[in-house]
Amino acid sequence: MKKKLFIVALLTLTLGACSNSGVSNVRKDDKIQSMREYDSVQEVVSPKRKVVIAEFKNQTRFGSRRLGNNLTDVITTELVKSNKFIVLEREDLAKVMQEINFSNTLGEGQLASERKFQDADYVITGAITKYSVNTTGNKGIVSSSKTQRAEISFDMKMINVRTGEIVLSDQGEGVSDVKYGTTLGIGSTGGYDEGLEQEAFRAAAIDVMGNIIKTVDKTPWMANVAKVSGNKLYINAGKKSNVEIGTKLGVYKQGEKIEFNGKFLGFEENKVGEAKVVDYLGEDAAILEYKGEAFTIPGIVKLMK
Secondary structure: OOOOOEEEEEEEOOOOOOOOOOOOOOOOOOOOOHHOOOOOOOOOOOOOOEEEEEEEEEOOOOOHHEEEEEEEEHHHHHHHHOOOEEEEEEHHHHHHHHHHHHOOOOOHHHHHHHHHHHHOOEEEEEEEEEEEEEEEEEEEEEOOOOOOEEEEEEEEEEOOOOOEEEEEEEEEEEEEEEEEEEEOEEOOOOOOHHHHHHHHHHHHHHHHHHHHHHHHHHHOOOOEEEEEOOOEEEEEEOOOOOOOOOOEEEEEEEEEEEEEEEEEEEEEHHHHHHEEEEEOOOOOOOEEEEEEEEOOOOOEEEEOO
16 A cells, blocks of 8 residues: 655744743754655756646535645646656646546547647646645643644546557645644644645655656657758757757657547657757757658657667
């Protein structure tokens, strides 16, 4: 069973034995960083993947739309922190996903057949299934304590844009606790901690990050050919994507889309040559030296083994 991630922010207020001033000592243990199994400063050895994140739906009894927005923002931050992804913005993605999200009739293949999304490698979407904030406490003669807790669960799926395949279905869970204590009436009873909810969202996002990275690492990297000019190719990935100068790539002509029984399976691909990265064009593109057959776009490049 997947472990549930906890963030415990322990706020302990005590009356000092050697002090008459009543000054409280505060200690906070933040375990967010230790939860990350991935290391954001670790050297990235492969090109980064491009991801679009659709707004997460809120399926809880709390009707606020901000819950979905908050989770989307947190997942975006964690993807960027992993140093393995470029997160793209898509203003029109919400409309497309509304038509195909969790659909048994249209299916994710429709997204893959939309060429305007093909500069993205993956789309991540999902729904919040649980959200709760509660307070419990104990009160004694000498001391009392109170604990605030926020819990969140969400379902997510990651779609390979090029194939329309759901490559990952997962569930994230996060819990955040804040504890307050008083002794002889001195200390803090604590109001609502606004950061509690955000920490629960972050813990839930971190819960799925490991599986997202493992799934992506199993899939060969590729990019689109943006332009063909003689023996030069221009692709939609460059310095920002960690495509290194000298990288050797196979070049493929992309043909018609392939369908079977109404299901989109992918596009025809024929290898036409090989290329090497020789320069960058801005931050988001690279220039390749090409050897092979003449072809016209659409085309793609893949890392050579």
